[in-house]
Structure formats: structure tokens, C-alpha cells
Amino acid sequence: MKNAADVLRELSHPSNVATQSSMALVGSVDAAGADEDEKRKEKDLDALRRKPQLQAISTRELGSFRLAPWDVLHTLARAVALARRGAGRGLAEHWGSLKYSQALTGGSNVYMKLSAEGRETADYYKALQSDELGVGFGLALAKEVLARRYPEHMVSITPADTALRAGWALTSRDKGPRAGYRYRPRYFAEVWKPGEPSRVFPIESKGNHSNAATSHDQLASASAHVEAVHIGSWNETPSLVFSTELLVEGPLTVHALHSAGRDGWLDLGAKSTGRNLNHLVEDENFFPGIQPPTEGDRTPQKEPGFHVTPEHREWFRHVLARTAAAGLTAFAGDGEATVQYLTKRQGSRHFTGFAHAATGSVQDAREELLGIQFVGTDHVFRLNRTRVEAFSGVAEDLFRHLAGGRVEQYRSEVYARRDAWPVATWDSKWRGPVSMNPDGSVLAMRVLA
Template identity: 85%
Template sequence: MKPAADVLTELSQPSNVATHSTMALVGSVDAAGAEDDEKRKEKELDALRRKPKLQVIPAVEVGSLRLAPWDVLHTLGRAIALARRGAGRGLAEHWGSLKYSQALTGGSDTYMKLSAEGRETADYYKALQSGELGIGFSLALAKQVLSRRYPRHVVSIVPADTALRAGWALTSRDKGPRSGYRYRPRFFAEVWKPGEPSRVFTIESKGNHSNAAASYDQLASASAHVEAVHIGSWNETPSLVFSTELPVEGPLTVHALHFDGKGGWLSSSAGSADRNLDHFIEDENFYPGIQPLAEGGRQPQPEPGFHVTPERYEWFRHVLARTAAAGLTAFAGDGEATVQYLTKRQGVRHFTGFAHAATGSVQDARQRLLGIRFVGTDHVFRLNRTRVEAFSGVAEDLFRHLEAGQVEQYRREVHARRASWPVDRWDGKWQGPVSVDSDGSVLAMRVLT
């Protein structure tokens, strides 16, 4: 059993992460999709509608990925802050990322892989561990790809189910007309710059503890998930699909493809005024369905899914910005600040009232990390019998804007500071790993003295 101090040191050490995006991968995924369609046909099921013509992501965008395990846990924690899956009722979902504190290992000259503990956990919780770690690696790569593609913009990751619930009923628990369609992307990436139209990419992330063949199947399935949301014209929404292969032996690999459609732009409709992102939003009740293009003067029946049509562009940009703000305030442990950003169907009740013992979160902690003052919440637990403290939060000046409902001001300042955040992964005064993201959030851990 490693001393906790050694574990913390390893969490801050960056490693190379293998990525795979080739024409051979495209062919293997197409073949896996065709095979799945045959199986569905034998069962008298309709073939899935998948993204047409997945493509290789250019090497200049996808290559040279280096991450520390702590970066992966920070990315995962931010992604699941609004997950609504655990007994934390949305107030402390992000602490679930800490269970992987000893799951990954690597080094400055090696590729990242599962540690001994990660391999042991894989024997019992394969789907959970591979799926959640897959989110961390996939979104880290997605942000690298999009940041290289749009260096003058900020990339925000937003949970798709939470965002979609502002306009559509997704399950039987939601009020409104339901689509009954279970395929949806897991995340949206909004690429934005103040004063300009933003662009949205649908993202699906999967993971496995098996082999490349399993990733081919997962990517074929992922292409059906990202196809379930269209922004603008039929089959023009850009998408990213990932499958992280975490074998029990050998380095992990992130398999990645994309669809480079011309759509996804959230521009203002003709004659409409730009929405102020500081204003509250209410649930809409859009009828589900995606309208294909007319053929020969005939209007086809809508396909299952969710369609953000031009008159909804400003609304959707508004929803994405406020949902992203909710994720940040939840990550900082402030349920009261989070409530203002969500509609009833998006889960306001998960941030008010009762929370199970040991699963709540309160924004009452302050720390100076890497020279920046942060406010947030803390969590104390034992790591190999040693008491450790984890801290998650947001830069204090930015958090005050979010606390006051000032999304516009938060975005202006985050964009201005996008290239100035520290890249160090260890704070000597704090004596533990630290990860600062371009959205102003931080995750840190240290031995409790």
C-alpha cells in the first residue's frame, strides 16, 4: 500500500496518452455499424440512424496529448457535477471522481495505463470504471481538439441531458410530449467568444476494458447517439465520438473520429434581439422530432430526435450558457447559486432541501492555489488510511459574478483570461496536486495535517 503522499505526487505527474484516429479506424467502425444493422434486421428491428461518413481528426489536432491523472479526475468531476445519478442529489456528484485517485499510472516518458488498483477494480466494476474514466479522457481530448481549431475562443462542456430538458421531456418523469427515443449525445461542446455566434458540437463518450474491437462497436453506437440532435439543417451538425480503450495490460488508447458538418452555429435569427444571458429561463415544451429536407416537393415525416431550428438558436445558446454556469456553481458546492440557472425540469429540486448524510456540499471554503484565490467546497476522506482533503471551487472573482447571476460578465472575463491560467500541477504551499481549468474551476488535494 503506497503512502498517501506518494499517491498525490503521482497524481500530478503528466504522461503521454495514446490517441488513434485513422482511415483504418473509420473502416472498422463502418463495418461494426453494418454488422449491427444486420443483427437488428434479424431481430426485425429498424436500422439505427447514424452520423454519415465519420472522418479522421487531423493529427495536428488530436496528436501529442499529455495529461496528469489529476487532470483526468478534474475533467470527470466537472462533467458529472449535474449528473443527478447518486444519492448526493446533485449537490456533491463530482466527488465521485475521487474514487479513481489510484486507478491510473504513468510517467514523464511513458504512456498512461491502469494501475494495479485500476486493474483490480476492472475485475468488478468494468462498465462503471471504463465509462467514467472514458469521460475524463474523451472530454480532455475534445477540448484540446476544439481549442486548437478555435484558438481565440473558449470551449465549454455541457451535459446534454440537462440542456435538452429545458426544451423537451426526455423520460416518463418529465412533463411534456416525450419522444421515446433513448439515443442522445452525452455532452455538448459550445465554442464561444463574446459578441459572436457560438458553435455547438455533439459529443458521445464511451469506454471499455477490452480491446480495439470493442471500441469499434462503441464508436458505431456513439454515431447513433450524436445523430439524435440536429442544430440547423439536416445532417450538418458537427460531432465528435470517442471510445477509450483501457486494457488490463498495456497503455490506454483514446479512439476518436468526427463529423465535420457545416452547421452547429447559433446565430441570431433575422430581426430578433440577442438574449441577455443574465435573464432566467423557463421550461419549453417543443414537440420532439428532426425534420429532414424536402424531396421532390414532398415533406418527409420527422425522424426521432431533437431539432434546434433557427428560431431556437438564441434560446439554445441561452440554455447552454446557463447550464454551464450551473455546473460551475455546483462544482463549488453552492446549491443556492445553482438553482437560479436551472429550470424545474432540469432539476432544481436536486439542489434544494434534503440531502443524504455525507453526500451534501456547502460552499464555505477558501484557498489560495498557484497564486489565485478560489472559493468552493471541501471533502475529507481516507486514502490508504491517511486523512486527505480535497477542494473544488472557482476563482473567487469569477464566482462572485456567477453567484450574482452575472453570466455575461463572467464570460467576458473568462474569455479575456483564457491563455493566462497556470499550467503547474503541484502547489508547494498547498503540498498537493492542483488542476486549474480554463473555465476558472480548480480541483486540489493534500494530506490533512
């Protein structure tokens, strides 16, 4: 059993991450989708509507991908901060990422893979581990691809269900005309720059402990999920799909494809109401369905899914910005600050009142990491019998804007600092691994003296 200090050191070591994206992969995924549709036909089910043309991601955008395990856990933690999947009722969900503190291993000249502890965990919790680590790797790669594609922009990740709930009823528990369609992307990536239109990419990220053939099936399924949201024109919304193959022996591989499209833009439009991101958002009740283009004098029936039509672009930009802000304040442990950013249907009630024992989170910690002052929340647990402390938070000056409801000011300042964040993965004064994101968030851990 490794001592905790060695585990923390390994968490900070960047490794190469194997990626796979090619025309051969496209062909395999198309074949997997065709096989699935045949099976559905035998069961008298309709074929799934998938992205019409998945493509390989260019080497320029995908190549030379390196990550420290701690960065993967940070990405996963940020992604699930609004998940409301466990007894934490949405306030401390992100601490669940720490269970993978010993699951990954690698080094400066090798590819990242499952550690001995990760392989042992896979024997008992295969589906959970592959799903959650698949999210971590997929979103980390999505951010890298989009940052290379749009070098002068920021990339914000928001949970799709949370964002969509501001306009549509997703389940029977939501008030409004229910969508009744279970296929939808898990996340949205918003690529933005102050004062300019932003662009949105639906993302689906899966994982498995099997083989490449399983990843082909997962990518075919992921294609149906991202196709369920159209932003603007019919079949013109760009998207990204990922499947992380977590082999029990050998390096892990992230299989990745994308769909191109001319839309996905959230511009202000000629009839802009000049929405200020600092203002509250109210729940809307849009009728679900994606409207295909007219064919002569005939208007086709709507397809299942969710359609952000041109008149709702500005509203959706508003929703995404405030949902992203909610994710940051939740990550810092501040339920009171989070409530202001979510509508009732988005789950604002989950950040007030009672929380189950050991699942609550309070924004009452302050730490200096790599020379920057952060505020947030902390969590103490045992790692191989040694007491360790984890800290998650947001740069103090940026957090004050978010706590005060000043999203416009936050976005302006975090954009100006996008290239100024330290790239070091270890803080000798803190004595532990540190991961900083361009959004101003940080995740750090150390052995308690």
C-alpha cells in the same frame, strides 16, 4: 501499499496519452455498424440512423496529447456535477471522481495506463470504471481538439440531457410531449467567444476494458447517439465520438473520430430578441423529431431525435450558457446559486432542501492555489489510511459573478483570462496536486497535517 504523499505526487505527473484516429478506424467502425444493423434486422428492428460520414481527426488537432491523472479526474468531476446519478441528488456528485485517485499511472516518458489498483478495481467494477474514465479521457481530448481548432475561443462542456430538458420531455417523468428516443449524445461542447456566434458539437464518449474491436462497436453506437441532435440544417451538425480502451496490461488508448458539418452555429439571427444571458430561462415544450428537407412538394416525416431549428438557435445558446454556469456553481458546492440557472424540468429542485447524509456540499471553503484565490467546497476522506482533503471551487472574482447571476460578465472576464491560468500541476504551499481549467474551476488535494 503506497503512502498518500506518493499517490498525490503521481497524480500531478503528466504522461503521454495514446490516441488512434485513422481511415482504417473509420472502416472498422463502419463495418461494426453494418454488423449491428444486420443483427437488428434479424430481430425485426429498424437500422439505426448514424452519422453518414465519420472521419479521422487530423494529426494537427489530435497529436502530442499529454495529461496528468489529476486533470482527467478534474474533467470527470466537472462533467458529472449536474448528473444527479447518485444519492447526492446532484449536489456532490463530482466527489465520485476521487475513487480513481489510484487508478492511473504513467510518467514523463511513458504512456498512461491503469495502475495495479486500477487493474484490481477493473476486476470488480469493470463497467463503471471504464464508463467514467471513458468520459474523463474523451472530454479531455475533446477540449484539446476544439481548442486547437478554435484557438481564439473558449470551450464549455455541458451534459446534454440537462440542456435538452429545457426544451423537450426526455422521460415519462418530464412534463410535455415525450421524445421517446433513447439515443442522444451525453455531452455538448460549446465553442464560444463574446460577441460572436457560438458553435455546438454533440459528443459521445464511451470506455471499455476489452480490445479495439469493442471500441469499434462503441464508436458505431456513439455515432447513433450524436446523430440524434441536429442544430440547424439536416445532417450538417459537427460532432465528436470517443472510445477509451483501458487495457488491463499495456497503455490505454483513446479512439477518436469526428463528423464534419457546416452548421451547429448558434447565431443571433435577423429576428434576434437580444437575449441577455443574465436573464432566466423557462421550460419550453418543443415537439420532438428532426425534420428532413423537403423533396419537391413533399415534406418527409420527421426522424426521431431533437432538432434545434433556426428560430430556436438563440434560445439554445441561452440554455447552454446557463447550464454551464450551473455546472460551475454546483462544482463549487453552492446549491442556492445553482438553482437560478436551471429550469424546473432541468432539475433545479435537486439543489434545494434535503440531501442524504455524507452527500451534501456547502460552498464555505476558501483557498489560495498557485497564487489565485478560490472559493468552493471541501471533502475529507482516507487514502491508504491517511486523511486527505480535496477542494473544488471557482476563482473568487468569477464565482461572485456567477453567484450574482451575472453570466455575461463572467463570460467576458473568463475569456479575457483564458491564457493567463497557471499550468503547474503541483502547489508546494498547498502541498498537493492542482488542476486548473480555463473556465476558472480548480480541483486540488493534499494530505491533512
